[in-house]
Amino acid sequence: MSNRSEQLFTEAQRHLVGGVNSAVRAFRSVGGTPVFMRRGEGAWIEDVDGKQYVDYVLSYGPLAIGHAHPEVVRAICDTAASGTSFGAPTELETELAVLVRELMPGIERIRMVNSGTEACMSAVRLARGYTGRDRVLKFRGNYHGHVDALLVEAGSGVLTLGIPGSPGVPASVTETTLTAPFNDIDGVRQLFAEYGDSIAAVLVEPVAGNMNCIPALPAFLEGLREICDDSGALLVFDEVMSGFRAALGGAQAWYGVRPDLTCLGKVIGGGLPVGALGGRAEVMDMLAPTGPVYQAGTLSGNPLAMASGLATLRNLARPDVHANAEAWTGRLLTGLRERADRAGIPLRTHQAGTMFGLFFTDSDRVIGFEDVANCDAERFVRFFHGMLEAGVYLAPSAFEAGFVSTAHDEAALSHTLDAAERVFADL
Template sequence: MNNSEKCFQQAKLSIPGGVNSPVRSFSSVKRNPLFIDSAKGAYVFDIDGNEYIDYVGSWGPMILGHNHPKIQEAVINATNKGLSFGAPTKPEITMAELIKKHISSIDKVRMVNSGTEATMSAIRLARGYTGKSKIIKFEGCYHGHVDSLLVKAGSGALTFGKPSSAGIPDDTTKDTLVCQFNDIKSVEQAIKNNENEIAALIIEPVAGNMNCILPKDNFLKKIRELCNLNKIILIFDEVMTGFRVNYKSAQGYYDVQPDLTCLGKIIGGGLPAAAFGGKSEIMDMLAPNGPVYQAGTLSGNPIAMAAGTACLQTLMNEKNFKDLDHKSKSLTSGLLTVANDYKVPFKTSQIGGMFGLFFTNQESISTFKDVNQCNQEHFLKFFNEMLDQGIYLAPSSFEAGFISLAHTQDLIEQTINASETAFKEIAKVI
């Protein structure tokens, strides 16, 4: 990994921490990051020529596998016409109609460039629509680096032990209420204590930024009922789960319709694209129709729209999602079997093409507190042993894993076989 090491030292001279997103630094797994040169299918290749079976998938977008020929062709054809116009284009309509077709809660949708933009804009819209200020989020959930949402945030913020960020004035977060994921009583109490003041509740329907935590006991349906009773806008942050866990997204899987939905990752096919959408009466509050301002120079970029459209059109059939679900079940059950063989405390979770790995003997993992009680040293050893064998997992125990249609059963078996060495090493220190 000499070339990766050299690049990292060079990068640190010009880029803070040597990376453009904190979790890429690998500091939580006590090694320096890989610098990736190329990718194809289920593999990524670093600049030293090493190949890895990839379960990061660019943090979610690569559901078809890397460099899929249909996406590649769509991008090339789009670039022949130009890169950006700052004006309306037909591909924006095609993307909007595709989203509406598969997500019934969305009448109208606006394109943006990142998940952070989508959540930020959805919250502003909810506040403008309701005339109220306070919002509810959940401990351990991450909705981008929006000032008002970096309170008990998940993902990279958890990895570095900083659930809140410096540089955010107290007044910015005073209207953010933090509840516990999978704890409906905490939501009821927050609403009771702030009657008629809450504009919106934002939630990842499957938490993917404190690892992969599924909702339980009709949690989402109970939240929907509470929001209806109290005139609170329910926002589903499906930047990660959108078209990842089901062809109708998590809201289709759990049969719960939010008022607003935030999408990203997969709808860009690997390029920067995101969106937020919902019922017409709410979305029409946006400028130029209404008083809620939101704008973006590169929103609806034609290249990103071409990539995302090709991705969705290729992905969208129920058979593909059954295949993804089968693959993630095969992977997690195989890893669990090996862990049990070596008597390593270990649990897994999965839904569609998304999975979680937890080093713990707890019976279930359903809250932020449960995740925090997992054994970080065991994860550290597992990650490094697997990487050394060519298996590329997320470099944080607070991140979900992703599988693609390009992962074959042979690659999954290869991953499970590699885990035997990792679990064997962990067993030595238990």
């Protein structure tokens, strides 16, 4: 481990809670000291001691065209030169909204916000306001940000750190939250049989990215659409991770299932903090100022984030760009499985466009929270540290998805697979 990272982490712990500003970064589930990074370019990042790594975290998803892409950097710098925030409308907000609408089939109207968490929080309020109902149904292992009512059987850092919920969340807040197993449509039907008239929304990650990467079964999403249509509940897709990754039009385009509301983030900021809530015009127009459901944010539609998101999505939407990155992701996973097989290591993988998941298990069925929890966590820890030492940066948790960018090339692939072959042999 880098001496400089150890020194910086020691100093950080004197001033920052746990030495980090987001819990998973602390390496608690894998042990050791977090690596402090100082720069990134394309598919590579560099730590404070100058060691380089192929990056499969990509800031947990938003860097879909790689680090410091020249078009993104130029867009941010040019925009900043004219001002960083106005608290007033700018043309950039409309331009990004138009582009997102063109790519996402389920979005007719959009509200820009500042994070995925804020998008999900706003979606719940809007669904309740539109339907006049209180209950929300979510799924075990799905993570929708640190919204009080949604920190029930959640994924991401909650799952990584083994926290069952969170102190500070009153029982009265979560008593209107129902949970069901992911990919279990019969469990959903049972809940609707009992609570259907009071359920405002079904909130789901169509590709779960916070209990590692688990795509929904097509019949599961189709079933949710049917149940919501029959009951009057709204179907809300949390595409903060899967948006523009599962497919250019998100998981809703990949599956051909159109939600009523869509939560976005990550990619539409191109590395800067941003989120968005979009959906059917009839529902979205319930938001203030056209409707009675209040939502606002001083920095919503921040021009720097809008410019960065526009540059990212315009690049990603060029012919064959997304398709080539998807194909590269498939080659990566094939290569990893082949090398694991040769070493006698049971490894299963999932892919959703440029998202992927690695599971150390001999089970042929990894479709939900319990399946992920039964994977070999100890082997993942050893694999993580072996790859880190070999110059490959994966998320420091067995419960986080991996990501590929359009900047990942043959050099990155060879480096990764060569490292994996050595690490699998050690395992």
